[in-house]
Amino acid sequence: MFVPSVTHPIGDFVRDWVPRLAEYLPASIQSEDLNSVVAFLINAVICIIAVCVVNIGSAPILIYMERKVCAHVQCRLGPMRLGWHGTLQTIADVIKMLFKEVYAPSGADKLMFYLAPLIVLIAPFIVCALIPFDKNLVVADVSMGIPLIIAVNGFGVLGILLGGWSSNNKYSLLGALRSGAQMISYEISFTMILLFVVMISGSTNLMSITMGQEGTIFDWWIFKIPVLGFIAFILFFISSTAEMNRAPFDIAEAEQELTGGYHTEYNGTPFAMFYLAEYIALITNSALATTCFLGGFFPPCIGIDAVDNVLKMVPGVVWFFAKIYFMVWCYMMVRWTFVRPRVDQLMDFEWKFLLPVNLVLLVAGAAFIAIGL
Amino acid sequence: MQKQISTIQYIKRYLKRCITGPWSLICGLSVTLKYFFNPKRIVTEQYPENRKTLKMHDRYRGRLEMIEDADGNNHCTACGMCERACPNASINVLATKNIAGKKVLGRYVYHFASCTQCGLCVEACPFGAIRMSPAFEVATTDPNDLEMILNKKEGQG
Numbered sequence: 001m002f003v004p005s006v007t008h009p010i011g012d013f014v015r016d017w018v019p020r021l022a023e024y025l026p027a028s029i030q031s032e033d034l035n036s037v038v039a040f041l042i043n044a045v046i047c048i049i050a051v052c053v054v055n056i057g058s059a060p061i062l063i064y065m066e067r068k069v070c071a072h073v074q075c076r077l078g079p080m081r082l083g084w085h086g087t088l089q090t091i092a093d094v095i096k097m098l099f100k101e102v103y104a105p106s107g108a109d110k111l112m113f114y115l116a117p118l119i120v121l122i123a124p125f126i127v128c129a130l131i132p133f134d135k136n137l138v139v140a141d142v143s144m145g146i147p148l149i150i151a152v153n154g155f156g157v158l159g160i161l162l163g164g165w166s167s168n169n170k171y172s173l174l175g176a177l178r179s180g181a182q183m184i185s186y187e188i189s190f191t192m193i194l195l196f197v198v199m200i201s202g203s204t205n206l207m208s209i210t211m212g213q214e215g216t217i218f219d220w221w222i223f224k225i226p227v228l229g230f231i232a233f234i235l236f237f238i239s240s241t242a243e244m245n246r247a248p249f250d251i252a253e254a255e256q257e258l259t260g261g262y263h264t265e266y267n268g269t270p271f272a273m274f275y276l277a278e279y280i281a282l283i284t285n286s287a288l289a290t291t292c293f294l295g296g297f298f299p300p301c302i303g304i305d306a307v308d309n310v311l312k313m314v315p316g317v318v319w320f321f322a323k324i325y326f327m328v329w330c331y332m333m334v335r336w337t338f339v340r341p342r343v344d345q346l347m348d349f350e351w352k353f354l355l356p357v358n359l360v361l362l363v364a365g366a367a368f369i370a371i372g373l
Numbered sequence: 374m375q376k377q378i379s380t381i382q383y384i385k386r387y388l389k390r391c392i393t394g395p396w397s398l399i400c401g402l403s404v405t406l407k408y409f410f411n412p413k414r415i416v417t418e419q420y421p422e423n424r425k426t427l428k429m430h431d432r433y434r435g436r437l438e439m440i441e442d443a444d445g446n447n448h449c450t451a452c453g454m455c456e457r458a459c460p461n462a463s464i465n466v467l468a469t470k471n472i473a474g475k476k477v478l479g480r481y482v483y484h485f486a487s488c489t490q491c492g493l494c495v496e497a498c499p500f501g502a503i504r505m506s507p508a509f510e511v512a513t514t515d516p517n518d519l520e521m522i523l524n525k526k527e528g529q530g
Binding site: 069072073074075076077080333334336337338352353 | 387391398401402404405406408409412414415416417419
């Protein structure tokens with residue numbers, strides 16, 4: 001009987017312990033198949049819980065961080081009252097949001113209306129399962145990692161379009177349509193940059209992309225290919241910002257023009273889910289940037305043995321999360337600095353600038369590989 | 374309508390924007406980074422906690438008060454210019470006559486409830502007898518407290 005296995009030390013531990021515990025059962029129901037199935041189910045539950053904890057646990061931290069970064073950029077202090085420096089503020093907000101009454105506007109397509117936030121949440125959760133957090137800490141180590149991420153990202157557009165369409169509100173529909181056009185356009189350059197990464201690393205598996213960057217800081221893909229890597233990183237940054245619908249590309253929400261865009265009519269838990277999806281997407285996109293450009297879970301070694309040995313003592317997960325939060329901070333600084341372009345400027349930027357630069361970059365990368373390596 | 378331009382001009386403009394655009398973004402980012410890493414620039418006051426050390430700005434206009442020296446003497450001559458200048462009749466200057474038959478200030482009645490702290494009375498005063506005080510904790514539970522008599526002594530000037 002085929003039972004898919006989960007390969008990480010915790011999985012081995014569970015597979016080791018399930019047969020030992022099964023010995024206490026009556027002999028008539030003991031079997032090898034049952035043991036392996038139970039071990040697999042326990043491992044699967046552990047994986048699901050891990051993904052949920054990483055995603056849902058990081059959302060309040062990110063919201064708190066966003067409010068603090070925004071406040072300090074604008075010469076303010078941000079939340080300061082509840083808990084030490086306002087740390088409990090987001091938890092209070094979440095509780096308030098969850099206890100609100102949930103209702104749909106009259107004339108709304110109820111099924112679609114409540115389905116949209118769920119669909120929006122799918123994409124970031126699946127992407128998070130593919131990210132290698134450490135050498136052994138990856139939920140799904142699939143060989144077609146990058147194509148799967150590209151495929152799954154399409155769910156975000158679907159959810160936003162559904163939410164805007166089913167709200168029976170012209171502002172929601174306008175926001176959803178604008179954002180649909182935007183996300184579909186920027187998905188092209190997003191995909192192209194991932195293609196560039198796949199091209200230089202020679203693999204679509206996220207684990208082997210990371211393993212290709214082992215060594216010093218100059219072995220990371222952002223520095224390994226001189227100039228091209230850095231340009232690719234900047235382009236990835238731009239297109240992933242647009243993918244996430246964050247400012248300066250937040251024309252889906254555009255609260256000054258559209259009263260909130262596609263989630264105007266949402267409140268309570270469905271609204272919280274849209275909000276959650278936005279911040280989980282921030283985490284997964286930062287994780288993707290870290291994996292593809294910033295060396296994944298490898299410490300930033302600088303080539304001096306004494307320093308490197310100290311850096312290597314810190315577990316890879318810590319480095320990974322440090323890099324993720326650095327990327328998140330970059331996204332936040334960009335959000336609170338830059339102004340939102342008009343819709344036509346946004347499309348101009350993608351089709352007249354980003355796409356040609358991406359194509360040139362792909363050609364240059366291919367030439368670099370052909371000549372240099 | 375946009376003016377028709379040649380292809381070379383278009384390409385020149387496009388390339389120029391490719392340089393100037395990122396440069397302007399970097400300028401903006403440098404400003405926000407400067408603000409982010411400099412906590413001294415924060416202007417928010419943690420009010421109830423720092424109440425002891427909080428200093429109000431010089432230009433702040435709280436309630437009206439009379440400039441008095443240590444003996445309680447003021448410069449008011451009961452001319453009534455402030456009463457005329459007040460846009461919402463918050464000031465009543467009640468004059469009396471002293472023993473010499475000269476017109477002096479009796480009571481300077483100030484209705485804080487209707488005052489908007491515009492400061493026109495201070496500008497109108499020819500003798501510099503009144504000013505806006507920096508006190509900002511002026512809330513009260515008794516509406517009668519809002520009717521005040523600003524001069525402590527009667528019949529001066």
